[in-house]
Amino acid sequence: xxxxxxxxxxxxxxxxxxxxxxxxxxxxxxxxxxxxxxxxxxxxxxxxxxxxxxxxxxxxxxxxxxxxxxxxxxxxxxxxxxxxxxxxxxxxxxxxxxxxxxxxxxxxxxxxxxxxxxxxxxxxxxxxxxxxxxxxxxxxxxxxxxxxxxxxxxxxxxxxxxxxxxxxxxxxxxxxxxxxxxxxxxxxxxxxxxxxxxxxxxxxxxxxxxxxxxxxxxxxxxxxxxxxxxxxxxxxxxxxxxxxxxxxxxxxxxxxxxxxxxxxxxxxxxxxxxxxxxxxxxxxxxxxxxxxxxxxxxxxxxx
Numbered sequence: 001x002x003x004x005x006x007x008x009x010x011x012x013x014x015x016x017x018x019x020x021x022x023x024x025x026x027x028x029x030x031x032x033x034x035x036x037x038x039x040x041x042x043x044x045x046x047x048x049x050x051x052x053x054x055x056x057x058x059x060x061x062x063x064x065x066x067x068x069x070x071x072x073x074x075x076x077x078x079x080x081x082x083x084x085x086x087x088x089x090x091x092x093x094x095x096x097x098x099x100x101x102x103x104x105x106x107x108x109x110x111x112x113x114x115x116x117x118x119x120x121x122x123x124x125x126x127x128x129x130x131x132x133x134x135x136x137x138x139x140x141x142x143x144x145x146x147x148x149x150x151x152x153x154x155x156x157x158x159x160x161x162x163x164x165x166x167x168x169x170x171x172x173x174x175x176x177x178x179x180x181x182x183x184x185x186x187x188x189x190x191x192x193x194x195x196x197x198x199x200x201x202x203x204x205x206x207x208x209x210x211x212x213x214x215x216x217x218x219x220x221x222x223x224x225x226x227x228x229x230x231x232x233x234x235x236x237x238x239x240x241x242x243x244x245x246x247x248x249x250x251x252x253x254x255x256x257x258x259x260x261x262x263x264x265x266x267x268x269x270x271x272x273x274x275x276x277x278x279x280x281x282x283x284x285x286x287x288x289x290x291x292x293x294x295x296x297x298x299x300x301x302x303x
Contacts, residue, residue: 046293053292056091057087076103085113085136109134110281114135115254136255
């Protein structure tokens with residue numbers, strides 16, 4: 001009588017904080033392999049849509065804060081991060097908590113970490129970017145009731161800067177034109193040129209709400225200051241200020257791609273993954289966007 005081998009039961013995995021559904025074995029196996037390759041415990045913060053933990057917020061921060069301290073070994077921990085962002089204050093608190101609990105805090109980004117997730121990653125001792133990984137600008141997103149959607153706080157702040165630049169350019173061009181056409185002295189033409197530019201710009205400047213402008217400017221400053229604090233002491237204060245200001249002010253849109261080369265151009269240090277680690281990451285990427293998983297992964301013993 002031939003003895004038939006019983007089928008091997010698929011392995012079951014769970015996350016210590018949250019999972020939006022069953023964790024695929026292929027995904028968990030790749031995460032565990034990456035953890036072994038890094039030689040340090042690996043946390044997972046992967047945020048897909050349509051989940052109660054789809055963004056960095058107070059709910060996520062509270063869950064991490066209430067995790068057992070044994071999940072944060074003093075020697076160091078790594079965070080596998082894939083997130084569209086969220087609340088800047090919560091991102092700062094999470095990064096600061098990891099830094100305080102662990103002497104080494106590494107962040108691995110396989111695909112993207114945008115907005116507040118970029119802010120969180122700035123607290124890393126070592127920031128690893130996969131070949132296709134990207135960070136994003138720190139221009140704070142605020143809800144605009146008139147547009148019924150989110151917009152960058154930088155839009156309003158840069159609008160005033162552009163109006164100022166345009167007014168100065170208009171003044172220079174008008175003065176040069178009048179001097180050339182009339183041959184009169186600058187002192188004579190100055191009052192009428194100032195009046196012309198003032199009358200030209202007044203309707204545009206009067207549309208700016210000073211209080212709202214101040215609120216938007218303050219929101220950007222909050223993100224900048226959080227970034228400066230997370231970047232230190234790895235960077236000097238001057239270097240941290242330069243990096244933070246660049247991330248807040250220098251990009252034309254919120255979704256702008258900041259890869260390893262771009263990051264290096266303004267002084268933000270990143271590290272490439274090893275060949276072995278890239279292989280594990282390539283197996284993880286197909287699951288990103290479909291899953292929401294937070295915490296340490298562990299295998300559930302078969303009953």
